[in-house]
Amino acid sequence: MLRQAARSGRLCESRSPLPPPRQQRRLYAQIQRDRAARYEADRRPGPPRHGRDPPRPSRMVLSDSVARPERPWADGSPPVRKKQEAFSYLNRTRAPPMVEREGEGGRSSPFAGRTSDRRHDNRRTHQEPFHALKMQESLHQIPYGSRSAIKKKIEEVDSFEGLPLMESVQAAIKDALPGLEYRQPTPAQAVAIPALLGLQAKRRTRGATAKKEGLESFLLAAETGSGKTLAYLLPVIDAIKREEVHEAEDQAADEAEEAAAEDEDNRRDIFGVEAPELNKATDPARPRAIILVPSAELVAQVGAVAKSLSHAVKFRAAPISAKKSATVIRSLLFNEKGVDVVISTPPLLASIAESNPNILARVTHLIVDEADSLFDRSFKPSTTEILERAMPSLKKLLMCSATIPKYLDKYLATKFPEMQRLVTPNLHAIPRRVQLGVVDVNKEPYRGNKMLACADTIWQIGRATAEYDPSEGKEAVPTKRILVFVNERDDTDQVAQYLAKKGIDAMAFHRDTDPSRQAKLLASFTGTAKPSAEENKKEPLNPRHLDNTKVIVTTDLGSRGIDTVSVRHVILYDVPHTTIDFIHRLGRTGRMGRRGRGIVLVGPGDRADIVKEVREAMFRGEALI
Numbered sequence: 001m002l003r004q005a006a007r008s009g010r011l012c013e014s015r016s017p018l019p020p021p022r023q024q025r026r027l028y029a030q031i032q033r034d035r036a037a038r039y040e041a042d043r044r045p046g047p048p049r050h051g052r053d054p055p056r057p058s059r060m061v062l063s064d065s066v067a068r069p070e071r072p073w074a075d076g077s078p079p080v081r082k083k084q085e086a087f088s089y090l091n092r093t094r095a096p097p098m099v100e101r102e103g104e105g106g107r108s109s110p111f112a113g114r115t116s117d118r119r120h121d122n123r124r125t126h127q128e129p130f131h132a133l134k135m136q137e138s139l140h141q142i143p144y145g146s147r148s149a150i151k152k153k154i155e156e157v158d159s160f161e162g163l164p165l166m167e168s169v170q171a172a173i174k175d176a177l178p179g180l181e182y183r184q185p186t187p188a189q190a191v192a193i194p195a196l197l198g199l200q201a202k203r204r205t206r207g208a209t210a211k212k213e214g215l216e217s218f219l220l221a222a223e224t225g226s227g228k229t230l231a232y233l234l235p236v237i238d239a240i241k242r243e244e245v246h247e248a249e250d251q252a253a254d255e256a257e258e259a260a261a262e263d264e265d266n267r268r269d270i271f272g273v274e275a276p277e278l279n280k281a282t283d284p285a286r287p288r289a290i291i292l293v294p295s296a297e298l299v300a301q302v303g304a305v306a307k308s309l310s311h312a313v314k315f316r317a318a319p320i321s322a323k324k325s326a327t328v329i330r331s332l333l334f335n336e337k338g339v340d341v342v343i344s345t346p347p348l349l350a351s352i353a354e355s356n357p358n359i360l361a362r363v364t365h366l367i368v369d370e371a372d373s374l375f376d377r378s379f380k381p382s383t384t385e386i387l388e389r390a391m392p393s394l395k396k397l398l399m400c401s402a403t404i405p406k407y408l409d410k411y412l413a414t415k416f417p418e419m420q421r422l423v424t425p426n427l428h429a430i431p432r433r434v435q436l437g438v439v440d441v442n443k444e445p446y447r448g449n450k451m452l453a454c455a456d457t458i459w460q461i462g463r464a465t466a467e468y469d470p471s472e473g474k475e476a477v478p479t480k481r482i483l484v485f486v487n488e489r490d491d492t493d494q495v496a497q498y499l500a501k502k503g504i505d506a507m508a509f510h511r512d513t514d515p516s517r518q519a520k521l522l523a524s525f526t527g528t529a530k531p532s533a534e535e536n537k538k539e540p541l542n543p544r545h546l547d548n549t550k551v552i553v554t555t556d557l558g559s560r561g562i563d564t565v566s567v568r569h570v571i572l573y574d575v576p577h578t579t580i581d582f583i584h585r586l587g588r589t590g591r592m593g594r595r596g597r598g599i600v601l602v603g604p605g606d607r608a609d610i611v612k613e614v615r616e617a618m619f620r621g622e623a624l625i
């Protein structure tokens with residue numbers, strides 16, 4: 001009787017959750033198909049390289065609504081979603097109901113992997129413009145309506161003189177942009193400076209119950225090489241100088257009160273003796289502004305811009321990084337003349353703030369530059385720690401980045417729902433003046449040898465005659481500087497050594513490169529070092545050595561924020577894992593109106609379809625989707 005019940009399937013229905021055997025077999029086959037499809041999908045974002053583990057799907061997904069924040073959930077808690085387990089379709093007594101396919105109003109059916117459905121999905125995705133990039137993760141495109149609205153706003157700001165910056169700050173701009181007689185604000189500056197000066201905020205909050213002392217937060221999302229550093233430095237310095245003036249007035253008014261308090265202070269213990277010497281305007285180790293950046297190289301770069309501004313407008317900047325000795329850091333921070341702006345990496349500043357919490361007690365302006373990196377896993381704990389410590393006194397918070405990944409967008413929307421979004425029209429697009437070429441490494445004469453293809457490409461660039469760039473109105477310097485980007489740090493040395501063997505002046509640039517060598521290396525690429533007479537020789541002296549070309553082989557370390565103005569050529573030795581990496585790496589050339597050229601080496605197993613789509617988007621001047 002038991003056997004009879006089992007055959008009829010009644011037993012399964014009443015006691016056991018298992019479906020009848022035929023249905024079980026079908027479900028099992030379905031699970032196998034789903035697993036295979038998932039494995040295939042997981043392999044797609046990046047090619048397996050040199051027999052290493054297949055790359056994991058990336059978190060680096062660009063946000064598709066940068067200009068408009070994603071609204072946080074009304075009650076502050078995210079909706080609970082039922083997780084779909086791999087085996088959640090087992091042990092059911094009834095077949096799951098037919099669910100509409102994705103995009104038709106419901107979640108996808110567990111049977112969505114059926115051949116007919118897959119065919120349907122393929123047909124649908126082929127009609128979409130950027131199929132491969134979507135697989136890899138998508139890039140944002142701003143709607144055309146909001147693009148033209150932003151463009152109009154930008155046109156309104158046609159000179160620095162029109163901006164309500166203090167006179168001394170206006171004068172400092174000329175020092176920060178040497179050799180340029182007259183420069184207009186860039187789109188990033190036209191969008192950011194008025195907002196940070198409070199011009200737009202006043203218009204927006206007029207009549208509203210906005211707190212005067214409350215925190216104003218901004219997100220500045222603008223393309224690479226668009227002058228974001230000055231876009232935040234100018235308003236910050238302006239605010240510091242104005243604050244100084246106010247404090248001097250307050251100080252004069254409080255003089256009588258302070259004189260009375262002085263007697264009491266003198267009776268205090270040893271610490272009390274120092275109290276009267278404290279000057280609000282020049283308080284040691286209590287800066288008014290903090291600028292966070294992801295690397296020591298960027299600390300030095302932003303520090304140099306701040307220093308150039310400080311000739312005309314007096315303020316003290318302390319660029320500190322782990323590459324400086326403890327004595328130097330101490331003397332910069334605890335300078336008796338005070339410090340106004342501290343430029344640091346988050347881990348270093350967070351560790352200093354742990355032992356000296358007062359260092360963040362007076363901060364009114366906090367700038368998080370390269371926010372896409374500083375809110376990624378590695379930096380997020382120290383960045384948020386600084387943010388929380390500085391919050392009580394903070395008046396303006398600015399997040400600054402060339403790409404806005406979705407994780408950052410969500411974080412900002414949840415933590416700072418009132419954040420003003422300052423987005424330039426060309427966000428997430430690579431400028432048209434940067435061309436992208438492709439070298440098929442699989443073909444003759446390389447036959448899959450990427451190093452050979454790389455060396456050959458560099459020789460071709462080096463031998464080409466000096467280029468004429470109409471945007472500069474003069475002949476380009478004969479020494480060519482080329483950046484080669486690899487995905488793995490270990491490859492930097494390997495590739496650089498191979499190139500050196502082929503007669504190319506190539507060096508690896510990574511975290512462990514000797515700091516003094518690193519600084520020299522970078523200076524020649526960022527235009528801060530003058531080309532030596534030897535560098536200016538036009539013809540190679542040794543036919544086996546490429547004399548007029550310098551190459552840096554690096555990873556993402558060299559792609560974030562470094563202002564490599566004299567770089568015309570970028571070689572993507574590896575196809576980048578994400579579109580974000582594409583933007584940052586290609587963003588090292590074609591900066592500030594200059595022309596540039598990127599060359600991707602597509603080798604065995606590389607995603608040629610992704611490269612093709614990036615190229616097409618660049619040709620059309622569109623954001624990468």
Ligand SMILES: Nc1ncnc2c1ncn2[C@@H]1O[C@H](COP(=O)(O)OP(=O)(O)OP(=O)(O)O)[C@@H](O)[C@H]1O
Pocket residue numbers: 176177180183184185186188189222223224225226227228229230401402560561562563565587591592
């Ligand atoms: N208004 C301007 N006119 C001309 N050049 C400018 C102007 N503002 C900045 N620059 C120059 O543009 C270059 C790039 O500036 P900056 O490094 O600030 O760009 P960025 O937007 O921060 O780039 P990234 O996103 O790669 O970090 C610098 O060499 C700077 O001197």
